[in-house]
Amino acid sequence: MxxxxxxxxxxxxxxxxxxxxxxxxxxxxxxxxxxxxxxxxxxxxxxxxxxxxxxxxxxxxxxxxxxxxxxxxxxxxxxxxxxxxxxxxxxxxxxxxxxxxxxxxxxxxxxxxxxxxxxxxxxxxxxxxxxxxxxxxxxxxxxxxxxxxxxxxxxxxxxxxxxxxxxxxxxxxxxxxxxxxxxxxxxxxxxxxxxxxxxxxxxxxxxxxxxxxxxGGFKDESALSLLPAMTLRSSVIALRNVPQGESVGYGQTWTATQDSVIATVGIGYADGYPRHCPNGTPVFVNNARAFLAGRVSMDMITIDVTHIPDVAIGDSVELWGENVAIGEVAKAAGTIDYELMTRVSARVPRIVKYR
Ligand SMILES: Cc1ncc(COP(=O)(O)O)c(C=O)c1O
CATH class of the missing domain: 3.20.20.10 (Alanine racemase)
Known part of the structure; x- marks a missing residue:
């Protein structure tokens, strides 16, 4: 696939x-x-x-x-x-x-x-x-x-x-x-x-x-019922147990404070997911929020899914959309939703859907 x-x-x-x-x-x-x-x-x-x-x-x-x-x-x-x-x-x-x-x-x-x-x-x-x-x-x-x-x-x-x-x-x-x-x-x-x-x-x-x-941007600032026009999504491509005290990713910026489950997701800054997103930036997987753990790489991110049962390879992960507002990710990355939208790269297929 x-x-x-x-x-x-x-x-x-x-x-x-x-x-x-x-x-x-x-x-x-x-x-x-x-x-x-x-x-x-x-x-x-x-x-x-x-x-x-x-x-x-x-x-x-x-x-x-x-x-x-x-x-x-x-x-x-x-x-x-x-x-x-x-x-x-x-x-x-x-x-x-x-x-x-x-x-x-x-x-x-x-x-x-x-x-x-x-x-x-x-x-x-x-x-x-x-x-x-x-x-x-x-x-x-x-x-x-x-x-x-x-x-x-x-x-x-x-x-x-x-x-x-x-x-x-x-x-x-x-x-x-x-x-x-x-x-x-x-x-x-x-x-x-x-x-x-x-x-x-x-x-x-x-x-x-x-x-x-x-x-659907400018949503956080307005009381209007604007709807997000883009869902940026990827999937879990690897899973591993990381023992307490071990670190994840480039520069060892995240260290497990408990025995943890880390999912690797197939999206990175070359796709337009901002490299400036810090540890703790939310994503959405299996009906729950998970959080960035470790630096954003070119083609992958790593997320902490310890608290979410049964995460499996192939599970869909929302980076922004209905469940994680793009404005929230922009704020975490120190930028604005305009920049995140316009930076989704040509490598990411746009799929138009009518509900
Ligand atoms: C001259 C001009 N008009 C309108 C717009 C649309 O602005 P907004 O995306 O804030 O609605 C822009 C956006 O940059 C602009 O440069």
Whole structure:
């Protein structure tokens, strides 16, 4: 039998989460963000799952959109970083993509497009995050300098730096700064990501961009009934008794405080299971929690199953999913669920399941 390491992608959870989040903003149009291979879930998988409910998709770069087009996905795609080189303007038009444009060089490239080959362009506004976009006070000038490229269908896009933190007043500052300018232009706007949609009602506007929560992330922080979209699982490939006082794994970082049963599981950091997970990080096996014992190796982990009766070779082990929240593992590894999802490697087959 082949290695039982798989990421199960729950199609119904993805649809449930997207509909739940969209319903929070009934005055808006919500689009699913499926960049970075749909946060590791498989962009083509997720596009096929959501194509009838998400009227647009968003990706970071045009190469990601072309993969979707080659798979037959026809929904318009927003390219969040815009064009990286002049020829991408023409490609965007040919592939029905919208370029979020954040600097004047990109606008000059667009000006060279023939009138009937000009893609739709949205404009990125820096309302305080200072990562991408035109400063708020530049926007009126930019709009009037490029009338052939920036038209009535241009959407003003901004991104919030701290929307995941309800106690941080900087979000309100960004919203005030952005809306003060945007309302004067009369153009549509796009502000909210997942945390903003959930926690900052004033950020919900014409277009919302939903990423992490579609995949069931940001769950610990919200009271919503978001469902995990991925179960990362593997199986027990070896079992041994480890006497009290003996250690397990590289660097001898875990030592048995009693006679112990250690199961070796066929997943490691080369599959995307974080090497930074410490001893004690939970996994789920035979209806119980077991705990990491010893360092994560490239292809394997070792877990303490002393307290779980009858664990056998071949038993399924959940690394994250319904029983171990991905946020819990992320916290143990000192990172965020976004990183864990996007780091599940190409070696792990994605299996799409409908309940
Ligand atoms: C510009 C932009 N919009 C929207 C999103 C989606 O954010 P989230 O995954 O927090 O919903 C991202 C994600 O990184 C982004 O960079």
């Amino acid at each position: 082949s290695r039982q390491t798989q990421a199960i992608i729950h199609a119904d959870a993805i649809i449930h989460n997207f509909k739940l989040l969209s319903a929070m903003a009934p005055q808006s149009t919500s689009m699913a963000v499926i960049k970075a291979d749909a946060y590791g879930h498989g962009a083509v998988n997720v596009a096929r799952i959501l194509q009838h409910v998400s009227p647009h998709f968003a990706v970071a770069i045009i190469e990601e959109a072309i993969v979707l087009r080659e798979a037959g996905v026809t929904v318009p795609i927003v390219i969040l970083e815009g064009a990286h080189q002049p020829k991408e303007c023409e490609m965007a038009f040919a592939h029905n993509c919208i370029l979020v444009t954040h600097n004047e060089e990109q606008l000059r490239w667009l000006e060279t497009c023939a009138e009937d080959r000009l893609p739709q362009v949205w404009l990125k506004v820096d309302s305080g995050m200072h990562r991408l976009g035109f400063a708020v006070n530049q926007v009126p000038g930019i709009l009037s300098n490029y009338p052939r490229v920036l038209k009535q269908d241009t959407v003003l896009v901004t991104h919030l730096a701290c929307a995941d933190d309800t106690s941080n007043t900087f979000t309100q500052t960004q919203l005030d700064t952005f809306y003060r300018m945007a309302t004067q232009t009369g153009l549509a706007v796009s502000v909210a990501n997942s945390p903003a949609t959930i926690q900052w009602p004033a950020s919900r506007n014409n277009w919302n961009r939903l990423g992490i929560a579609v995949y």
